[in-house]
Amino acid sequence: MSGHSKWSKIKRAKGAQDAKRGKIFTKLIKEIAIAVREGGNPDPDSNPRLRTAIQNAKGANMPKDNVERAIKKAAGEGGETYIETTYEGYAPGGIGIFVEAMTDNLNRTVASIRSIFTKGGGNLGTNGSLTFLFERKGSFILDGNSIAEMDADELEMELIDAGAEEYESIPGGEEGIEDLEITTAFEDFGSMQTKLEELGIEPKTATTPRIPNNAETLDISSSKKVMHMVDKFEDDDDVQNVYHNLELTDELIAAMEVD
Numbered sequence: 628m629s630g631h632s633k634w635s636k637i638k639r640a641k642g643a644q645d646a647k648r649g650k651i652f653t654k655l656i657k658e659i660a661i662a663v664r665e666g667g668n669p670d671p672d673s674n675p676r677l678r679t680a681i682q683n684a685k686g687a688n689m690p691k692d693n694v695e696r697a698i699k700k701a702a703g704e705g706g707e708t709y710i711e712t713t714y715e716g717y718a719p720g721g722i723g724i725f726v727e728a729m730t731d732n733l734n735r736t737v738a739s740i741r742s743i744f745t746k747g748g749g750n751l752g753t754n755g756s757l758t759f760l761f762e763r764k765g766s767f768i769l770d771g772n773s774i775a776e777m778d779a780d781e782l783e784m785e786l787i788d789a790g791a792e793e794y795e796s797i798p799g800g801e802e803g804i805e806d807l808e809i810t811t812a813f814e815d816f817g818s819m820q821t822k823l824e825e826l827g828i829e830p831k832t833a834t835t836p837r838i839p840n841n842a843e844t845l846d847i848s849s850s851k852k853v854m855h856m857v858d859k860f861e862d863d864d865d866v867q868n869v870y871h872n873l874e875l876t877d878e879l880i881a882a883m884e885v886d
Contacts, residue, residue: 650861650862650864651687652687652689652693653864654729655680655684655687655689655697656693656697657709657729657867658680658683658729658867659677659680659681659684659694659697659698659701660697660700660701660707660709661676661709661711661729662674662676662677662679662680662701663677663698663701663702664701664708664709668702669699669701675817675820677698679820679833681694682829682830682831682832682833683832683833683834685831686768686830686831686832687832707731708731709729709730709731710729710730710731710733711727711728711729712727712728712729712730712736713725713726713727713728713754714726714728714737714740714751714754715751715752715753715754715755715756715757716740716744716749716750716751716752716756716757717744717750717752718747718748718749718852718853718856718857718871718873719747719748719749719849719852719853719856720843720845720849720852720873721843722843722845722853722871722872722873723757723760723761723839723872724744724749724757724857724869724870724871725757725760725761725837725869725870725871726740726860726866726868726869726870727866727867727868727869727870728740728863728865728866728867729865729867730865735865736863736865739865740860740866743856743859743860743863744856746859747852747855747856747859748852749856759840760839760840760841760872761837761838761839761840761870761872762813762837762838762840763813763835763836763838764792764810764811764812764813764835764836764837764838765790765809765810765812765815765816765819765833765834765835766808766809766810766811766832766833766834766835766836767808767809767819767820767823767832767833768797768799768806768807768808768809768830768831768832769806769807769808769809769823769828769831770806770830770831771796771799771804771805771806771807772804773828773829774807774828775804777826785822785826786809786819786822788822789811789815789818789819789821789822789823790811790812790814790815790818790819791809791811791819792810792811792812793809793810794807794808794809794810795807795808796808806831810838813835816835820833836868836870837868837870838870839870839871839872840872841872842873842874842875843872843873843874844873844874844876845873845874847878847879847882850873850876850879850882851879851882851883853871853873854873854879854883857869857871
């Protein structure tokens with residue numbers, strides 16, 4: 628799990644820059660659109676996926692008006708129709724890359740994904756070729772301030788009862804209070820959502836990331852090439868999430884911060 632935690636920290640550090648480019652909001656709007664369509668209605672009380680999408684939008688400080696407009700547009704006629712799709716391949720050094728995308732043009736998206744793999748010295752594989760490398764999990768980030776007054780032991784027992792496998796304090800809270808990241812099995816994602824609602828806790832984010840079963844270590848130069856490819860994928864408008872099994876060592880994180 629160390630690779631996942633370090634990757635989370637890097638993604639949070641990149642968050643402000645991404646937000647300036649509008650990438651985060653664009654991804655959230657797509658997720659809201661898919662949630663409304665897949666859930667069959669624009670009511671978050673009866674549409675769990677939409678409720679999660681709205682929570683994530685709040686966690687990213689997306690204005691309420693933007694959220695409401697996105698829901699209204701998705702529920703009306705003439706809104707964009709997005710298709711969820713995934714791509715799997717290898718970066719230099721044999722590092723596995725798993726890409727999740729939402730697109731209104733599959734031909735455009737696959738051409739872009741293939742180009743990034745090729746130009747980065749990797750190759751696009753077939754769907755299912757990396758299934759053995761990753762395990763899907765549930766991940767929740769709780770605002771440290773929202774749980775600061777709760778009894779820590781009682782909260783821990785409640786979380787374990789709902790399926791928490793791991794929890795870790797992470798930077799992000801205000802006034803020096805750290806946030807809490809909870810990891811569950813994918814199958815327990817819904818039960819953890821329900822438990823948090825019962826406890827009156829609204830998570831900053833609720834996601835289902837693909838966590839590498841084993842992380843691979845490369846030299847700094849090769850690792851930077853992989854992370855450059857990851858950045859290219861994340862900059863693509865059709866890409867929602869990118870996962871990899873590169874071990875993010877402290878040395879690599881320090882080198883990336885210098886860059």
